[in-house]
Amino acid sequence: MDDLQKARLAQNEDFFRGVNDRINEKAESHGLDSHRYEFFCECSDATCMERVLLTLGEYEHIRNEPTRFVVKKNHVIREIEHVVETVPDHMVIEKHGEAGRVAVDLEGETGSE
Ligand SMILES: [Zn+2]
Numbered sequence: 001m002d003d004l005q006k007a008r009l010a011q012n013e014d015f016f017r018g019v020n021d022r023i024n025e026k027a028e029s030h031g032l033d034s035h036r037y038e039f040f041c042e043c044s045d046a047t048c049m050e051r052v053l054l055t056l057g058e059y060e061h062i063r064n065e066p067t068r069f070v071v072k073k074n075h076v077i078r079e080i081e082h083v084v085e086t087v088p089d090h091m092v093i094e095k096h097g098e099a100g101r102v103a104v105d106l107e108g109e110t111g112s113e
Helices: 003-030 056-063 097-111
Strands: 037-040 051-054 068-071 081-086 091-095
Touching: 003 037, 003 056, 003 068, 003 097, 037 056, 051 056, 051 068, 056 068, 091 097
Parallel strands: none
Antiparallel strands: 037 051, 068 091, 081 091
16 A cells, blocks of 8 residues: 555545534534434545444544544554554544554644634
């Protein structure tokens, strides 16, 4: 896999992160922090429509690290990411190398909007 491919994979994940941010914003206005909401799997497959269940606190905990994403089990590409947390419903992954740098760059762009 070359750097361009890795960068594209990171951009796919950034798209779903944007969708999940909006889910999070909407859910926050209801203020039910013990409720589990459906977030989209943030894996590298742009066609993946799987959902993961997270409380708002769990989601924000993951979002605090720009290189971390939440994915369904076995939606991990070990070439560009590694698993940092496994729970029955989902996995938390962290990007490394070029994909990690792209994720951080994209985070900077969305932050300045
Ligand atoms: Zn997926």
